[in-house]
Amino acid sequence: MKILFVISSLSHGGAERVLVNIANTLCLKHKVSIATFSNTDSFYPLDEKIQHMCLDLLKPSHTIVETLYNSLRRFFILSRVIETLDPDIIISFMTHTNIIALLAAKWTKRKIIISERITYVFYSSWTLNLIRKLTYPLCDYLITQTHEDAKKYSFVKNVMIIYNPIVVSSDSLSHQKEKIILAVGRLDKQKGFDKLIMAYKLLSSKDDWELWIVGEGCERDALEKQISESNIQNIKLLGIQKNIFDYYAKASIFVLSSEKEGFPNALLEAMSCGCACISFDCPCGPAEIIEHGVNGILVENQNIEQLAEWMQVLMENDSMRQDVSQKALKVTKKYAIESIIQQWEEIIQRVYSK
The missing domain is CATH 3.40.50.2000 (Glycogen Phosphorylase B;)
Incomplete structure (x- = not known):
């Protein structure tokens, strides 16, 4: 199966570490690619089998017009990447990226799993929360990290809780x-x-x-x-x-x-x-x-x-x-990686078979 992960960057954050751990394990059985909006390499070691595409789309937005322009640019370029790679499943991490990836997935008629990495109440923006309520129901599945947070997404049909994995030396x-x-x-x-x-x-x-x-x-x-x-x-x-x-x-x-x-x-x-x-x-x-x-x-x-x-x-x-x-x-x-990956595999197969 071909799986495309989408995230803003692979910098030194917790969400980025989780994505890399999951991708490094999934690539043992699947063809895995990662598209990032940044232009920098991964802070964490990536398996050599994984294709990492740095799209260089993290331009600063100082006005509403610039925000709209940069968002549309990310949407169209990501859509072209999706059409080129032709993934069976797209997996997106983090709120702002989820919105862009969702729209691109629907535009290109691909299946998508989105994953929230922060509590629902983290963002206070009324506009962002409205956009989230309008777009998130389009996903095939939403992954949250806690039962407490899953309750906040009553407007999404398919929600599953998957905890973060631990990879310890x-x-x-x-x-x-x-x-x-x-x-x-x-x-x-x-x-x-x-x-x-x-x-x-x-x-x-x-x-x-x-x-x-x-x-x-x-x-x-x-x-x-x-x-x-x-x-x-x-x-x-x-x-x-x-x-x-x-x-x-x-x-x-x-x-x-x-x-x-x-x-x-x-x-x-x-x-x-x-x-x-x-x-x-x-x-x-x-x-x-x-x-x-x-x-x-x-x-x-x-x-x-x-x-x-x-x-x-x-x-x-x-x-x-x-x-x-x-x-x-x-x-x-x-929270062993083997247990968490099994849950990801189950949800990927469920979405793929829909």
């Missing part, structure tokens, strides 16, 4: 844990790293623990200023790291401080590497992954004082930290 489980609290993600407001730093500052005892934040983004300057003004020496902003699992392997505690999520890959990855994890109970995802007090800790969303309290508890209580860490490892079986 065995080396990640062989490292000695260190006194490191780790956070991973884009440096933007949604990820709440400013609140994590506030919570870290509240800790009564932290001299021998370090806070490492891996990621890059528009909030770097603001976070550097906050760290400087807090006069805390043991916080590190480490930028983008390709060998992210080396950091999970070293960290004893992982914190997810996001205001909202689609399905937090970083949380799953940290748990699969034996980190004792603390997460704000934000929409959506953490509550479907963490059983509070068993394989992790759920904290009232954006409650900085409560976050600091639980960080202190895990830092000081070695036996509890190790117990939570060991039970967190069990997510590896539930």
